[in-house]
């Protein structure tokens with residue numbers, strides 16, 4: 455399969471066979487993953503491979519009780535990690551300038567790029583993945599369970615294993631609504647409506663096709679997909695709460711200029 459074919463075949467997998475991922479295959483996709491570019495080639499990330507059932511049971515709750523945490527044989531957590539680099543600086547009598555938000559962003563970008571490389575490598579080998587936003591939203595609880603030292607923060611994570619479903623690919627917004635040539639071309643209201651026309655239809659249909667989501671949407675009285683996003687799925691309250699969790703955890707993990 456070519457790289458472009460593999461990318462185009464992507465769809466998130468939420469149901470898995472219990473079959474384990476062979477060790478050599480896991481190593482192959484992780485090794486491909488770390489070929490991703492990284493800022494200054496510092497590789498300021500760590501990848502935590504969780505296969506142990508008991509640990510996955512502990513992670514189930516902070517991952518918002520998503521079944522793939524238990525059903526997939528592997529859970530990968532990609533962490534922004536300046537801990538290792540700072541230890542090396544210390545051993546080398548080098549100044550340490552990495553206890554700040556900029557460093558967190560650098561490490562978070564590194565971690566995210568690696569995660570997507572691993573995801574594509576896994577999919578190219580017939581495995582399935584599904585990212586979980588709970589990794590960042592509940593980074594403090596997940597960090598505690600995974601025994602992360604200071605300067606390490608979970609950023610993205612996904613389930614990994616052999617698919618037990620074959621879902622249709624999900625729609626994407628039209629390319630010409632996402633790409634700007636030379637400079638940002640701001641949108642007219644009409645253009646915004648145009649870009650989201652197909653999404654409004656397909657997204658609404660998708661929510662209505664799952665009995666649990668349909669009930670949730672009907673109970674909340676929302677009338678369109680945009681309202682589903684912010685009145686049901688990503689509420690002001692939940693986003694405030696998760697923002698505070700992340701900010702507090704970044705401070706606790708020494709990423710907010712604590713050394714000053």
Ligand SMILES: Cc1cc2nc3c(=O)[nH]c(=O)nc-3n(C[C@H](O)[C@H](O)[C@H](O)COP(=O)(O)O)c2cc1C
Nearest residue numbers: 464465466467468520584585586587588610623624
């Ligand atoms: C950072 C991130 C967090 C996500 N979190 C979740 C999640 O918590 N649960 C879930 O079922 N899917 C999650 N997804 C998967 C998206 O819902 C999915 O990628 C999107 O709907 C497009 O579908 P596709 O991946 O099948 O193309 C997440 C994706 C990303 C990139």
